[in-house]
Amino acid sequence: MGFDVQFFREQFPFFQQSSIIYLDNAATTQKLGVALDAQYNHAIFCNANVHRAAYPLAVKATNAYEQARERVAHFLGAQPNEIIFTRGTTEGLNLAAFCLQEQFQEGDIILLTTQEHHSNIVPWQQMAKRTGAKIDSIPVNADGQLNMDVLRQKLSMPQVKLLAITHVSNVLGFTNDIRYICSLAKSNNVLTVVDGAQAVLHHKINVSELACDIYTFSGHKMYAPDGIGAVYISAALAEILPPFQGGGEMIHHVSLAKSEFKISPYKFEAGTPYVSGAVALARAIEFIEKYRCQYQPYIEQLAMYAMTEIRKLPVQLLNNGEQGIISFVCQHDAFDIAHLLGEQNICVRAGKHCAEPLLNALGHLSTIRISLAPYNNKDEVSRCLGVLKETLELLSDIR
Amino acid sequence: MSYWVDKQLIVQIEPLLNQLEHAVSFQQVTKLLLQLAAYLPELPEDLKIAKNEIEGCETQTWLAYCKTDDNISLYAASSASRIMRGLLLLLIAQQLQKEIKFTVLLSDSKQQAFYRLQKAIFNYAQS
Numbered sequence: 001m002g003f004d005v006q007f008f009r010e011q012f013p014f015f016q017q018s019s020i021i022y023l024d025n026a027a028t029t030q031k032l033g034v035a036l037d038a039q040y041n042h043a044i045f046c047n048a049n050v051h052r053a054a055y056p057l058a059v060k061a062t063n064a065y066e067q068a069r070e071r072v073a074h075f076l077g078a079q080p081n082e083i084i085f086t087r088g089t090t091e092g093l094n095l096a097a098f099c100l101q102e103q104f105q106e107g108d109i110i111l112l113t114t115q116e117h118h119s120n121i122v123p124w125q126q127m128a129k130r131t132g133a134k135i136d137s138i139p140v141n142a143d144g145q146l147n148m149d150v151l152r153q154k155l156s157m158p159q160v161k162l163l164a165i166t167h168v169s170n171v172l173g174f175t176n177d178i179r180y181i182c183s184l185a186k187s188n189n190v191l192t193v194v195d196g197a198q199a200v201l202h203h204k205i206n207v208s209e210l211a212c213d214i215y216t217f218s219g220h221k222m223y224a225p226d227g228i229g230a231v232y233i234s235a236a237l238a239e240i241l242p243p244f245q246g247g248g249e250m251i252h253h254v255s256l257a258k259s260e261f262k263i264s265p266y267k268f269e270a271g272t273p274y275v276s277g278a279v280a281l282a283r284a285i286e287f288i289e290k291y292r293c294q295y296q297p298y299i300e301q302l303a304m305y306a307m308t309e310i311r312k313l314p315v316q317l318l319n320n321g322e323q324g325i326i327s328f329v330c331q332h333d334a335f336d337i338a339h340l341l342g343e344q345n346i347c348v349r350a351g352k353h354c355a356e357p358l359l360n361a362l363g364h365l366s367t368i369r370i371s372l373a374p375y376n377n378k379d380e381v382s383r384c385l386g387v388l389k390e391t392l393e394l395l396s397d398i399r
Numbered sequence: 400m401s402y403w404v405d406k407q408l409i410v411q412i413e414p415l416l417n418q419l420e421h422a423v424s425f426q427q428v429t430k431l432l433l434q435l436a437a438y439l440p441e442l443p444e445d446l447k448i449a450k451n452e453i454e455g456c457e458t459q460t461w462l463a464y465c466k467t468d469d470n471i472s473l474y475a476a477s478s479a480s481r482i483m484r485g486l487l488l489l490l491i492a493q494q495l496q497k498e499i500k501f502t503v504l505l506s507d508s509k510q511q512a513f514y515r516l517q518k519a520i521f522n523y524a525q526s
Contacts, residue, residue: 332481333458333479333480333481334458335458335479335480335482335483336480336481336482339480339482340429340482343425343429350458351458365459365479366458366479394426394429394430394433395433395481398430398433398434398437399437
């Protein structure tokens with residue numbers, strides 16, 4: 001069955017009241033109506049604190065929360081006790097870095113890649129500072145793809161204890177072969193932490209097949225509200241990790257002298273969780289699971305159309321539209337381009353995209369990024385590229 | 400030529416400033432800001448330092464300030480963005496020549512950049 005873009009678009013209230021052409025979907029997506037409804041309905045009709053009370057409303061709220069966890073677990077091919085709700089990918093990565101620090105000692109090496117978003121760099125740097133571990137990195141080739149020879153070589157170094165790696169690059173859309181990389185890491189006893197923020201919308205994820213230790217993503221990049229996400233921690237690893245934060249919900253018993261903690265996932269979820277957000281995330285996941293097979297070919301087609309048209313313009317393309325991400329540079333400042341497009345209600349991203357090491361490696365101060373979602377259509381892409389053409393002419397004409 | 404913006408330069412750009420005040424579309428404003436940008440002298444690399452960087456701008460922007468022996472304020476500025484360079488020169492002109500009054504048509508995003516730069520210039524002037 002073909003993909004009905006108009007029907008898909010109608011599921012997002014944003015487009016009912018806005019003439020904005022939104023092409024910054026790698027930063028955040030627009031919100032799915034039924035996910036917002038689920039969030040609202042939970043807050044209005046089902047609100048009670050979870051896991052604490054025996055009255056029916058609280059039981060209903062707890063069930064809704066745990067069903068959301070089951071949905072996320074199913075989405076990732078994991079078990080519910082391996083899913084911890086977070087505020088998003090960044091918190092998931094911080095949780096990983098914090099909870100893993102007891103496993104590290106001076107001289108151990110944490111491997112990062114040059115493709116990483118800052119959120120998969122900074123927490124590890126902070127952890128390295130606390131533990132005396134060192135940061136080492138996998139470079140990229142001239143095109144921005146990972147240098148696999150160096151990756152293989154560094155993974156075999158005995159001091160390397162962990163690899164933190166993105167599944168899909170937020171700048172270039174490249175998909176790393178996480179399954180192969182994780183198997184390589186595993187054979188060298190290296191833990192793997194995967195940033196799935198840009199991957200979950202496009203790829204079917206099965207953490208058991210990927211064989212990663214930790215996988216994390218955000219809801220706001222997959223049609224769900226802001227402030228909710230999840231991290232998968234394999235059951236074996238979760239069992240030995242300490243809690244992330246202290247507070248209510250995550251303890252069995254507390255005396256003034258000491259506390260006994262619950263098992264995973266609860267020991268990682270201190271305090272009252274964002275229940276309505278989790279419910280909304282589950283609803284967005286159901287939607288994605290239903291339509292992903294249909295929209296993924298559509299995104300590829302739309303990106304191909306955009307690539308064909310953009311090649312006619314005086315810009316230097318940095319990728320081939322992978323995952324609907326089109327990155328390019330031109331002789332003009334990226335901010336000026338994005339700003340002038342923005343003046344005409346077209347949202348694209350300019351800058352370093354929170355990936356300064358990658359931009360440095362590619363030799364660019366900033367890039368312009370168009371990122372497509374299934375609710376975008378050919379008319380929007382065409383309008384964007386038409387305005388881009390006029391903008392480039394304007395900037396070239398006035399010197 | 401000095402990299403400090405002086406009153407002589409303001410006289411040079413006055414026709415553009417006048418046109419800017421009467422511009423009615425964002426296209427006109429943009430063209431004039433780009434034209435203004437060409438007049439902003441390039442800031443030496445040794446002044447592109449953290450102390451002179453304006454925080455909160457989406458593109459790297461610097462603003463340097465000094466006072467001459469006879470207590471005259473001087474400003475110099477730079478940005479990778481030409482639109483930002485135009486805005487910088489507009490604001491410096493306003494600061495140096497108080498009689499220049501602007502009611503320029505600026506979009507929300509330009510207005511925000513304008514306020515940030517205005518605040519930086521104001522802070523310098525107060526220092």
